[in-house]
Each structure stands twice: as C-alpha cells, then as structure tokens.
C-alpha cells in the first residue's frame with residue numbers, strides 16, 4: 001500500500017510512502033508509519049487526523065491512487 005500526505009496549509013507534499021497495513025484505517029496507517037523507513041512522522045490528534053509536522057495544519061491522506069479520504073474530507077467540508 002502506498003500512502004502520501006499533503007498539507008492544506010503550507011503545501012508540504014510527501015512522496016509516496018510504502019507501508020504494510022492489513023486494514024484501511026488511519027490507526028493502521030499510523031502504526032505502519034511508525035515503522036516505515038521514510039522518516040515522515042505526522043502528528044496525530046485524538047481523532048486520528050494527521051497533522052503537518054511543519055505547520056500543524058491538517059494533512060490530507062491519500063491511499064494508493066484512490067484518494068478516498070480526500071473525497072470524504074472534501075464532502076465534509078462542503079457540508080459545513
């Protein structure tokens with residue numbers, strides 16, 4: 001599984017990070033990133049939303065080529 005992050009605030013963009021996860025959840029991604037070699041360590045809040053280590057802005061998490069969480073976040077933002 002490849003994941004990448006992009007920051008809404010400062011434009012930080014990570015390259016794809018290869019991780020091994022057995023379920024599609026942010027908790028699994030967080031666990032996997034903790035042992036990944038990329039060294040990228042987002043800040044996770046209590047609701048498991050990743051935040052930018054540089055500016056603490058919210059990060060968009062993309063899984064592989066299907067940015068499902070980005071769509072969810074976009075839908076949520078459109079609704080508020």
Ligand SMILES: [Zn+2]
Nearest residue numbers: 007010052055
């Ligand atoms: Zn940022």
